Amino acid sequence: MLRKALTEYVGQFIELTDEEARALEGISSVRVLSKKECFAEVGKVCTKALFVNRGYFRFYHLDLNGNEITSDFYFGPCFITSYTSFITAKPSFVNVQAMVDMEVLEFSRDDLYGLYLSYPSIERLGRMVAEAVAIASEEHLFLLLNQSAEMRYKRLMERNPDYVNTIPLQYIASYLGITKETLSRMRKAIK
Incomplete structure (x- = not known):
């Protein structure tokens, strides 16, 4: 396989x-x-x-x-x-x-x-x-x-929708250069 x-x-x-x-x-x-x-x-x-x-x-x-x-x-x-x-x-x-x-x-x-x-x-x-x-x-x-952290997050979601929800928030926040709290607010705003 x-x-x-x-x-x-x-x-x-x-x-x-x-x-x-x-x-x-x-x-x-x-x-x-x-x-x-x-x-x-x-x-x-x-x-x-x-x-x-x-x-x-x-x-x-x-x-x-x-x-x-x-x-x-x-x-x-x-x-x-x-x-x-x-x-x-x-x-x-x-x-x-x-x-x-x-x-x-x-x-x-x-x-x-x-x-x-x-x-x-x-x-x-x-x-x-x-x-x-x-x-x-x-x-x-x-x-x-x-690009802003929000634009990079949206791009990550578009390219890898199957995985984004499985990545721990602290890793995504670090990747985007923002805090977990900022990421949580951003995710809520996007939804």
């Missing part, structure tokens, strides 16, 4: 041959993550990437006072990792936390980079996924700097 979902998701980017698809699936392993489990952690090198079909992750870090600051959410289907750490092999700047119990496909950096050498189409897929992540990150930064 997960591998079929992977093939369908990859098909949005590129059409792989049966051999290429088998090679990509062959380096994956099924991993079960529990709600609140951190897949990547600040200060540790992240050497794995995940394909997530269903569920979502929260990216966060701690500020100077030890408060958790949610910087982003990634919703399945998607590939996730601590991208900077994964690519540079340096410690992560963020924690990547599962927000629900889920089953994912896990890929090691070494295995994936090995496939890049053997299969140009898979290397192209890696580039296309990285480009999609870069576009999403730039869009997120633009919205953060140029």
Whole structure:
């Protein structure tokens, strides 16, 4: 089921041959993550990437006072990792936390980079996924700097209606840069 979902998701980017698809699936392993489990952690090198079909992750870090600051959410289907750490092999700047119990496909950096050498189409897929992540990150930064918290909340609701009501308020408030009380008032006004 997960591998079929992977093939369908990859098909949005590129059409792989049966051999290429088998090679990509062959380096994956099924991993079960529990709600609140951190897949990547600040200060540790992240050497794995995940394909997530269903569920979502929260990216966060701690500020100077030890408060958790949610910087982003990634919703399945998607590939996730601590991208900077994964690519540079340096410690992560963020924690990547599962927000629900889920089953994912896990890929090691070494295995994936090995496939890049053997299969140009898979290397192209890696580039296309990285480009999609870069576009999403730039869009997120633009919205953060140029739109109100209410507009960003509405956008989050429009794009991910199945998940928004399951995200704890403190995480959404942190993501929007507002207090939980302000978020509660804003939600009431929107309804």
